[in-house]
Amino acid sequence: MTTEEADSGTDTSTNQAFVEVASLADLASEGQAVVSEGGHAIALFHYGGEVYAVDNRCPHMGFPLTRGSIDDGVLTCHWHHARFELAEGDTFDIWADDVQTFPVEVRDDAVYLDPDPEPDVPPAIRWRNRLADGLQENLSLVLAKSVLGLHKHAGNGSGTASRASSEDGGGAGTGGDIRGDGNEAEEDSAFRTTIETAVNFGTRYRDSGWGRGLTTLGCTASLYHQVGERDKRRALFMGARDVAADCADEPPRFQQYAFDNRDVSKERLKEWFRDNCEVRDADGAERVLLTAIATLPREDVAEMLFAAATDHLYMNASHTLDFINTAFETLEHVGWDSEAHSASDRASGEQREPRADHADAVLASTVNQLTDATRSEELSSWRQPVDIADLCFDAADRLPDLVTAGEGETWNEPSSFVETLLGDDPEAIIDALTRAIAAGASTTELADAVGRAATRRVAYFATNNEFSDWNTVHHTFTYANAVHRATAKTDATELYRGCFDGAMSVYLDRFLNSPRAPLPDPGDSDRDPVAIRAELLDTFDEQGKVNRAATLVSEHFDVCESIDSQARRASSDVAGGDPADLKRTLGRGLVREDAGFHTIQNVEAAFQRFDAVDDPLEKRLALMAPARYMAAHFPTRRETEQTFSIATRLQQGERLHEVE
Numbered sequence: 104m105t106t107e108e109a110d111s112g113t114d115t116s117t118n119q120a121f122v123e124v125a126s127l128a129d130l131a132s133e134g135q136a137v138v139s140e141g142g143h144a145i146a147l148f149h150y151g152g153e154v155y156a157v158d159n160r161c162p163h164m165g166f167p168l169t170r171g172s173i174d175d176g177v178l179t180c181h182w183h184h185a186r187f188e189l190a191e192g193d194t195f196d197i198w199a200d201d202v203q204t205f206p207v208e209v210r211d212d213a214v215y216l217d218p219d220p221e222p223d224v225p226p227a228i229r230w231r232n233r234l235a236d237g238l239q240e241n242l243s244l245v246l247a248k249s250v251l252g253l254h255k256h257a258g259n260g261s262g263t264a265s266r267a268s269s270e271d272g273g274g275a276g277t278g279g280d281i282r283g284d285g286n287e288a289e290e291d292s293a294f295r296t297t298i299e300t301a302v303n304f305g306t307r308y309r310d311s312g313w314g315r316g317l318t319t320l321g322c323t324a325s326l327y328h329q330v331g332e333r334d335k336r337r338a339l340f341m342g343a344r345d346v347a348a349d350c351a352d353e354p355p356r357f358q359q360y361a362f363d364n365r366d367v368s369k370e371r372l373k374e375w376f377r378d379n380c381e382v383r384d385a386d387g388a389e390r391v392l393l394t395a396i397a398t399l400p401r402e403d404v405a406e407m408l409f410a411a412a413t414d415h416l417y418m419n420a421s422h423t424l425d426f427i428n429t430a431f432e433t434l435e436h437v438g439w440d441s442e443a444h445s446a447s448d449r450a451s452g453e454q455r456e457p458r459a460d461h462a463d464a465v466l467a468s469t470v471n472q473l474t475d476a477t478r479s480e481e482l483s484s485w486r487q488p489v490d491i492a493d494l495c496f497d498a499a500d501r502l503p504d505l506v507t508a509g510e511g512e513t514w515n516e517p518s519s520f521v522e523t524l525l526g527d528d529p530e531a532i533i534d535a536l537t538r539a540i541a542a543g544a545s546t547t548e549l550a551d552a553v554g555r556a557a558t559r560r561v562a563y564f565a566t567n568n569e570f571s572d573w574n575t576v577h578h579t580f581t582y583a584n585a586v587h588r589a590t591a592k593t594d595a596t597e598l599y600r601g602c603f604d605g606a607m608s609v610y611l612d613r614f615l616n617s618p619r620a621p622l623p624d625p626g627d628s629d630r631d632p633v634a635i636r637a638e639l640l641d642t643f644d645e646q647g648k649v650n651r652a653a654t655l656v657s658e659h660f661d662v663c664e665s666i667d668s669q670a671r672r673a674s675s676d677v678a679g680g681d682p683a684d685l686k687r688t689l690g691r692g693l694v695r696e697d698a699g700f701h702t703i704q705n706v707e708a709a710f711q712r713f714d715a716v717d718d719p720l721e722k723r724l725a726l727m728a729p730a731r732y733m734a735a736h737f738p739t740r741r742e743t744e745q746t747f748s749i750a751t752r753l754q755q756g757e758r759l760h761e762v763e
């Protein structure tokens with residue numbers, strides 16, 4: 104070190120910028136010290152004749168490690184007793200994370216350290232690995248930290264943090280929030296890494312395959328782009344958390360292999376697949392499906408799966424078709440093939456058979472939903488007092504003729520069509536549906552009509568029913584929405600059967616709308632939409648504000664529709680009155696609660712219905728329905744928010760142990 108370097112306290116003779124931080128004699132005398140360098144509080148320990156430097160913030164929840172103790176080379180934090188190997192910082196307790204260490208040198212009687220050492224692995228990789236740890240060990244705080252870490256360090260590890268602002272930011276008892284700097288590519292990278300890591304884990308480590316955890320993940324991935332900026336990470340955290348919980352203590356899944364014969368026709372593969380599902384042979388069905396993924400266009404794979412999902416009635420009380428649809432939509436977020444394989448194929452320059460690692464894992468994991476499903480024709484409610492199962496099967500048998508009759512025709516939906524679907528005559532309902540097909544109604548048009556009827560079952564749900572029946576109408580609603588979404592993935596005529604099943608479930612739910620809940624008619628309002636949204640959030644703080652929540656949603660639409668859109672954009676007084684803001688408020692209400700699987704599904708499906716319909720009244724109903732459902736289920740204990748808040752404050756460097 105030169106005299107000048109020694110004077111400045113900086114050693115430039117190596118690549119490491121060592122700085123003098125303490126006297127060795129003083130440190131040896133005290134045993135420990137805290138120094139501040141490079142923005143870190145760094146703990147120095149003199150132990151066993153050696154000097155060690157570690158981040159003074161315990162990686163678990165930030166407690167000062169100089170207030171811990173060292174025994175036998177193990178540093179123990181005194182808050183929750185996490186233990187760390189002193190030299191390299193490795194933890195014995197996976198929930199706590201490794202503590203960062205700093206290189207130290209002793210020169211003469213002075214201690215030098217490098218406050219900014221090169222990390223062993225890039226931060227984005229470190230947080231991805233940590234996310235995997237959190238999934239494996241089912242550790243909510245680790246998951247929350249990882250989602251935040253991935254967003255902060257996406258891209259080149261240069262993520263930035265700033266306070267959220269406006270309606271999107273601050274508050275809600277969270278102690279503030281961290282958000283990215285608006286770099287969309289980095290946000291997308293963090294989003295995709297989180298979803299991909301959770302999908303890879305969830306499809307491998309649950310023997311029974313795709314379940315509620317991965318469905319929640321798929322829903323939160325969809326909600327990510329519709330909630331406010333500060334709630335995006337909460338949404339991903341909720342998804343990852345549910346995957347971890349759903350896989351906890353489950354045996355792993357072993358995936359089958361595609362057939363070597365790649366020259367099997369679509370028709371034969373489809374028949375084999377359905378035959379194997381019919382006899383509940385999961386392994387056989389999976390091998391056929393993997394062969395189809397390797398050889399057929401995606402829409403043909405979708406046709407196979409949705410055909411099998413409608414070979415029996417309303418399978419698994421809606422979940423089979425709904426989960427398969429969500430699996431396809433999750434693939435839209437992560438892609439059919441993994442980036443690792445895409446990159447290796449590009450690098451090799453070879454023409455290879457396309458590989459679809461994600462599609463293989465995701466779609467194969469749904470097979471048990473088909474082979475193990477309850478078939479609603481087995482239920483007495485579908486057989487007595489009216490055999491509605493037979494009505495569905497008869498209508499399905501007539502499909503070829505109905506579709507032929509409808510070719511080239513354009514269906515004009517009768518004005519009373521949805522009310523017919525809401526009626527109490529199942530034969531009239533099936534008759535209306537089959538007439539529509541013969542008149543040219545597409546699967547998308549018919550599924551949309553059933554979806555509008557099913558939306559009303561939630562929107563009109565009478566609160567004098569048993570509370571658990573919220574989920575009865577919820578299942579019908581998400582099933583109908585999933586059938587509609589499925590029609591965008593394949594034009595398979597088998598999806599008409601999904602319309603029959605959905606309509607019969609709407610029929611079975613009729614008593615849950617007796618009497619219909621009072622919904623406000625469209626009107627005028629000059630209230631500030633921001634105040635309406637604030638009050639809507641407030642309704643979720645109290646139990647039972649079901650009808651008030653719907654009224655506020657309706658009033659928000661009143662404001663939007665009573666003001667000319669151009670004037671609305673021009674006037675700052677009423678800015679923010681768009682339904683997109685209302686969605687963000689509902690999203691805010693959702694992610695701050697310990698929202699269950701069904702509630703998350705309900706909101707996601709409602710947002711999809713909102714986007715699917717054009718009629719203003721239908722759009723109102725699409726958002727009034729989830730507002731009522733949410734108000735019925737909120738408030739919760741908000742433990743999830745507490746965990747996320749802790750992770751956020753730790754990332755911001757707050758001292759949690761000093762806050763009451």
Ligand code: FES
Nearest residue numbers: 161163164180183
């Ligand atoms: S163990 Fe150190 S803060 Fe919890």
